[in-house]
Ligand code: DGT
């Protein structure tokens with residue numbers, strides 16, 4: 084039976100490690116650990132670990148020294164952002180051939196609204212078919228959540244990894260979410276989770292059943308109500324396709340606070356390349372470039388600049404972001420997170436101003 088609204092959330096399994104396996108089949112099944120920072124020293128942290136490596140207790144964000152103790156026989160590899168971006172694009176392109184209603188939300192996950200594709204096959208059957216398609220065409224495993232809205236689809240895809248297909252039938256949203264710890268509810272950060280816990284709200288079910296007045300007192304009238312709606316598995320967000328995308332962003336969270344200027348610059352360049360690739364793919368030009376900095380006391384700031392002329396060039400994005408860094412970041416200040424965002428789009432076909440007010444190239 085066709086669903087009135089059917090949304091998929093697709094998340095690739097152990098993404099960076101899986102790509103390394105795809106490009107080097109000799110590694111298949113081995114405990115692969117992809118390390119950001121310095122793979123050969125104690126510094127650096129695990130970006131992701133293959134499921135074979137996770138069996139040793141290795142996981143994302145773990146210091147590499149600790150991972151080596153738990154899994155000395157692991158295959159330790161440095162991150163290769165460009166390579167992962169390429170494989171990500173391949174998956175997204177494949178899915179966009181099935182429907183234009185794809186919303187990519189990170190390098191390895193997207194939503195799809197497949198309501199109108201249902202016919203001979205219903206939503207869950209289409210989901211299974213796509214999962215197989217991704218596997219055969221790209222070699223990558225994906226976990227898929229099927230639900231009547233984005234929120235529940237997202238919660239479902241993470242429910243049974245790797246290669247899981249989790250279907251939450253319409254009407255069973257609240258029941259599905261109910262036993263989960265409240266901090267696992269998408270959109271509830273650690274701070275709110277702690278606050279909720281202090282109110283005796285431990286599970287998502289507790290949140291759904293909580294006294295609305297108390298939630299409103301603690302979180303404000305709108306947020307209080309919104310939290311309770313989400314806990315019940317209700318959400319009305321729609322799938323936003325790339326044509327309607329308002330901004331694209333990339334972020335790096337550091338496991339060790341980072342203040343090394345050269346390293347920060349390298350991240351800016353990498354993220355700018357990532358963003359330029361996505362802009363190019365979607366035939367968009369961006370006019371506003373922003374950076375986001377989070378300090379080690381969690382204070383977060385953003386700074387933006389609007390260019391005289393829109394761009395899809397990595398060097399120009401990086402140069403603008405670097406300029407913002409120089410204004411917003413005092414040398415030596417440790418950072419926990421660094422992000423670059425591009426927005427204020429026009430389409431590549433639109434007339435482009437030819438005279439740049441500053442013509443620059445970065446090193
Ligand atoms: P999964 O989805 O649990 O099977 O495993 P992943 O590895 O696909 O994890 P996911 O979907 O959260 O993130 C996708 C990729 O993003 C992952 O392969 C590596 C990267 N990533 C995830 N967490 C971190 C992190 O804490 N730091 C860095 N640098 N990269 C991360």
Ligand code: MG
Nearest residue numbers: 094095096191
């Ligand atoms: Mg993933």
